[in-house]
Amino acid sequence: MEQEATFNASKPRVVVKHPALAMASMLIGAFVGMFSETSLNIALPKLMVSLGVTTATVQWLVTGYMLIIGVILPLNSLITKWFTTRQVVIFGLLDFLVGAIIAALAPSFPILLVGRMIQGIATGLILPLMFAVAMQVFAPAKLGTAMGVCALVIMFAPAIGPTLTGLILAKLSWHWIFWAFVPFLVIALFFALTSLENVGELTRPKVDVLSILSSVIGFASVVTAVSFASSRGWGSPLVLGLLVFGIVVLVFYAYRQLHIAEPILNLKIFAKPAFRAGALMVMLDFGIILSAMYILPMYMQKGLLLPVAMTGIIMLPGGIVNALVSAVSGRLFDNFGAKWLTRIGFIIAVIGGVMLLTTGTHTAVAFVIAAHIILMIGCPLAMSPAQTHALSALTGPTSGDGSTIMNTLQQIIGAIATALATSLLSMGQAASHLNAQGAFTAGVHVAVYLPVVLAVIALVIAFTTRSFRKTEN
Numbered sequence: 001m002e003q004e005a006t007f008n009a010s011k012p013r014v015v016v017k018h019p020a021l022a023m024a025s026m027l028i029g030a031f032v033g034m035f036s037e038t039s040l041n042i043a044l045p046k047l048m049v050s051l052g053v054t055t056a057t058v059q060w061l062v063t064g065y066m067l068i069i070g071v072i073l074p075l076n077s078l079i080t081k082w083f084t085t086r087q088v089v090i091f092g093l094l095d096f097l098v099g100a101i102i103a104a105l106a107p108s109f110p111i112l113l114v115g116r117m118i119q120g121i122a123t124g125l126i127l128p129l130m131f132a133v134a135m136q137v138f139a140p141a142k143l144g145t146a147m148g149v150c151a152l153v154i155m156f157a158p159a160i161g162p163t164l165t166g167l168i169l170a171k172l173s174w175h176w177i178f179w180a181f182v183p184f185l186v187i188a189l190f191f192a193l194t195s196l197e198n199v200g201e202l203t204r205p206k207v208d209v210l211s212i213l214s215s216v217i218g219f220a221s222v223v224t225a226v227s228f229a230s231s232r233g234w235g236s237p238l239v240l241g242l243l244v245f246g247i248v249v250l251v252f253y254a255y256r257q258l259h260i261a262e263p264i265l266n267l268k269i270f271a272k273p274a275f276r277a278g279a280l281m282v283m284l285d286f287g288i289i290l291s292a293m294y295i296l297p298m299y300m301q302k303g304l305l306l307p308v309a310m311t312g313i314i315m316l317p318g319g320i321v322n323a324l325v326s327a328v329s330g331r332l333f334d335n336f337g338a339k340w341l342t343r344i345g346f347i348i349a350v351i352g353g354v355m356l357l358t359t360g361t362h363t364a365v366a367f368v369i370a371a372h373i374i375l376m377i378g379c380p381l382a383m384s385p386a387q388t389h390a391l392s393a394l395t396g397p398t399s400g401d402g403s404t405i406m407n408t409l410q411q412i413i414g415a416i417a418t419a420l421a422t423s424l425l426s427m428g429q430a431a432s433h434l435n436a437q438g439a440f441t442a443g444v445h446v447a448v449y450l451p452v453v454l455a456v457i458a459l460v461i462a463f464t465t466r467s468f469r470k471t472e473n
Contacts, residue, residue: 025192033123039161056231070411072124096122104178159319166312214253221246230423266401277465278390287417318372338389345382346459353452
């Protein structure tokens with residue numbers, strides 16, 4: 001029996017010639033995707049000037065990208081049952097390459113936005129597939145290391161993205177941000193063509209077109225409504241109409257997923273208290289990180305009047321701390337469980353957010369760095385334990401459903417949080433009677449209330465959830 005366990009632990013579910021080389025294309029593609037998701041934040045002030053657009057308009061480069069990822073992610077399971085691994089990855093990389101070139105050559109904002117949204121399709125395809133393929137091609141005994149490498153790629157890209165973008169913008173135009181993606185994508189494409197093997201079985205299940213349409217229309221309507229609110233106001237008939245319409249469509253979508261035989265997203269798993277609490281904390285945590293990373297670079301450039309290269313350097317310590325704490329928090333969960341890690345994490349996140357509320361036009365750079373670092377200690381400290389706590393409540397096929405749901409909702413929440421932050425920033429800026437620098441800083445203070453409130457809500461969930469007692473000692 002012991003020998004059989006050793007044998008099984010040393011044998012992957014799917015045998016491929018070179019597992020590491022087979023993964024290379026997806027690792028590089030996922031790195032570029034996550035780099036693209038976070039790196040552009042630092043370039044937004046320069047893009048506003050260069051393209052002659054407002055804050056409300058330019059934030060679509062962030063929300064639009066995340067919205068497309070959020071729309072594609074829940075369809076990934078269906079897509080991989082209709083198309084081979086090689087077909088999906090090669091298409092994704094070619095798609096990203098086309099999107100990057102369109103964005104790099106874009107003469108205007110609409111063309112740039114189209115390029116960004118094309119890139120979002122690729123990230124939505126490759127990101128979940130990377131984890132799914134790793135589960136298949138590596139033996140259980142090596143799976144922890146393999147998944148650790150995948151997670152490190154996801155964490156490392158946001159850590160260095162703002163800094164690299166700042167250095168590019170210090171010497172070159174914003175077009176070079178997208179040209180920088182091209183060589184990495186070409187290398188990834190080479191590995192996909194030469195080393196990637198097909199993993200998984202093509203079953204070609206029935207496609208529920210109504211679920212797909214309601215998912216796309218519902219999420220897109222809600223995110224669009226929140227985005228328009230920053231320029232048109234929350235009382236706008238267009239904003240209210242889109243918001244109500246989107247919510248109604250999403251209610252229909254959720255009802256359908258709960259009542260059809262083969263749902264795109266298995267929403268029934270929300271009935272499990274541990275998954276529900278963990279998933280809510282993960283989504284709120286992601287909203288805190290995305291809204292803060294969106295607000296901070298603009299505050300540094302337009303509130304503190306710092307050059308873009310300096311902004312990138314200032315963002316680096318927090319990014320590195322985020323990656324390091326993310327790497328450690330998984331091991332801490334094994335020893336302490338999610339109960340106190342989530343509570344301590346969100347308390348620290350609240351402290352970091354409150355520190356940002358006290359900033360002004362003459363705040364010391366060291367204080368801003370300290371606030372960012374504290375925020376980046378708290379959020380990842382809670383993230384991995386909350387995610388593991390949620391997924392540990394699921395067994396069998398529902399584990400995959402849980403992962404897909406959390407990845408999807410993270411992107412949607414990220415898009416909504418970014419749009420809400422823009423709306424709050426605009427409201428605070430408009431209400432101020434100070435000069436441009438002071439008014440923008442006043443807007444930043446109003447926007448920072450969003451991550452603080454999200455952290456407080458998450459903290460309340462962490463302290464009140466009863467599922468900790470059932471799943472942990």
